[in-house]
Amino acid sequence: MATKASPQGRPRLDGVGRHIQQYHMNAETVNKKLNVLAMLEKTKGMRATILRFHPNLSEFAYKSKRTQIYSWKKRHQKLRAATQANKGSHRKIRDKGTATLLSNDLENEIVRFLNELRKEVPISTAMLTIQAKKVAAEAAVSPFSASGCWVNGLKDRYRMSARAPTRQGQQILADLDNISTGFAAHVEEIV
Incomplete structure (x- = not known):
């Protein structure tokens, strides 16, 4: 029997390689x-x-x-x-409120706000999260956290993308003050 040739490539400098998973979480129904x-x-x-x-x-x-x-x-x-409650085949039982979502009306309110805002200003995911938390607080949805998964789901459901440009280009220092005060006033009007 021929011995197995060692793989070509750079030798490992430290460690023994990938570890084998030892524990398996198998939830029962x-x-x-x-x-x-x-x-x-x-x-x-x-x-x-x-x-x-x-x-x-x-x-x-x-x-x-x-x-x-x-x-x-x-x-x-x-x-x-x-x-x-006909959940005998379930493997996990979550506490009430664990997967709290906003109603369609509240989500539509968030989307309308963002669509109005994005006509003038590039929006970011942080702006979406802040607005979602504000709407949830006004609607008294207490355990709502606007997690990353929820934000991604909202973007998928409404086919949105929140891509704010990362570079505005070079501008003169005097113009920057005028732009920032105008932008702050504009955002204050919208909000």
């Missing part, structure tokens, strides 16, 4: 969690329950699984409520 809890109630033994559902666990993984099952036991009321 709500129904399976409740089945495990029912088995735990029936057998009154954690080891028998774990062996029934996960027969090939190492000792370290056994301890982790036991801790996980105890956390399910603490939240069993929440799990039962999820199955009654």
Whole structure:
């Protein structure tokens, strides 16, 4: 048998290369969690329950699984409520308000504001975020944070791009003062 040739290229100076992922987060469905809890109630033994559902666990993984099952036991009321709400096949149960979104009317208000503003001034993502937080505060949507994912989703939904030019070109110092005061007054009028 021929030995495998070492790869050509520059040799690694430090480290051993890419690490193998050691931990895997496999979320169970709500129904399976409740089945495990029912088995735990029936057998009154954690080891028998774990062996029934996960027969090939190492000792370290056994301890982790036991801790996980105890956390399910603490939240069993929440799990039962999820199955009654037809969420038994879900793997995660998020608290109410975690994915709070603005209504279509509020989003349209933000888009209208930005479209009016972008006729005169190049807009940026920061301006979009600030306006979204302001509209959410006025509408009393308390846990709204205008995260980057939400901003990207809004841009996709309304086919918007927020590209502000990065360089305005050289201008005379005296003109800059006039431009900045005029710009500040214009933005103040719009807002």
